[in-house]
Amino acid sequence: MITLILLTGFSPMSLNMFLPALANIAVDLNTDYGTVSWAVSGYLAITAVIQLIVGPLSDRIGRRPVLLVVLFVFAFASVGCAFAPNIVAFLFCRMLQGGIVGGYALSLAIVRDTRTAREAVSLIGYIGMAMAIAPMVGPMLGGVLDTLFGWRSVFGFYAVAGFGLLLLCWFDLGETRPQRATDASTPAPGTMMLIRELLFWAYALCGALSVGAFYIFLTGAPLVAQSAFNVTTAGLGFYIGTITVGFMIGGFLAGRVGKHFEPTTMMIAGRVMACSGIVGGLLLLASEIMSAEIFFASTIFVGLGNGMTMPGCNAGAMSVRPDLAGSAAGLSGALIVAGGAVVTTVTGNLVSQTNGAQTLLMLMLASTGLALAFAIWAAWLSKNRV
CATH class of the missing domain: 1.20.1250.20 (MFS general substrate transporter like domains)
Structure with a gap:
């Protein structure tokens, strides 16, 4: 361990x-x-x-x-x-x-x-x-x-x-x-077999989009904190760290109860939690009830949800073909990195000083919502898999 x-x-x-x-x-x-x-x-x-x-x-x-x-x-x-x-x-x-x-x-x-x-x-x-x-x-x-x-x-x-x-x-x-x-198996055919598994893609894309919401946060949070809430550099470090604390708590919860539930159950629970926090933040923002503390309190749910979701995504992706667990781990990790590159580029181009807080939350909600859809798809495919 x-x-x-x-x-x-x-x-x-x-x-x-x-x-x-x-x-x-x-x-x-x-x-x-x-x-x-x-x-x-x-x-x-x-x-x-x-x-x-x-x-x-x-x-x-x-x-x-x-x-x-x-x-x-x-x-x-x-x-x-x-x-x-x-x-x-x-x-x-x-x-x-x-x-x-x-x-x-x-x-x-x-x-x-x-x-x-x-x-x-x-x-x-x-x-x-x-x-x-x-x-x-x-x-x-x-x-x-x-x-x-x-x-x-x-x-x-x-x-x-x-x-x-x-x-x-x-x-x-x-x-x-x-x-x-x-030893008769070779890496390329093994990977191709894994790629043809829809269930693997459901797990992997749920994970990539879940982490994508975190990358979106890291890219846009510094600008939003400064332009919308006048947060100092020292304060920014604290607020950015809150999402990581949320991830730690979510990981602890997954460690405590994960063995009692199916991976897809943990994934869906984590996605619902993440979406709920962001939706709450958007509603408060629309009601003009917003401060730095409230804004980052809503984003901490993304870290909490990711901590609960990612163990299920990783375990599920590697369970589709247990004999190809290494390929699954490698491909899932590569998708997360590639997805992070895409969403950080998009976030950097869309988040501005005038609409930063709302745009950032909407982008995070889009990524988290899509991850929830893939988690539900994974649950359906897993249940109906022969």
């Missing part, structure tokens, strides 16, 4: 822990901020591709060897970033660091390999709490390291942690791939 939590939590930390040092990296490597920001945008694109490769490959040759390889590559790539003499070398090694996302995808597959669908919902709920804590801790730790020892120390930390995770998995993690996933 501890190993899986560390693997899962380190994936978001690999994305955001070095963010406070971006400006210093640009100065030290004699480049502009736009170029060094590829360490974020390019990294996200690479992680989507890596998940599409790692998941099916783990179905082919096993979870353990694939996981050990991606951790090995991440650790050495971190060393390369720490000693990079120029921006080209830095970005090349940074892209190789994307392999750590395999730790997240394969952790989910390992949970499904060793648990029933209902038990997986519960365990993934608890693991999701680590996913919520890591993004909060990462930037703070990265900022301290950059201030005290310089930006290269952040990647030194990545390297030490990568090698530590490698040793931990070497001794603690055995092979969990189901025996029926025989």
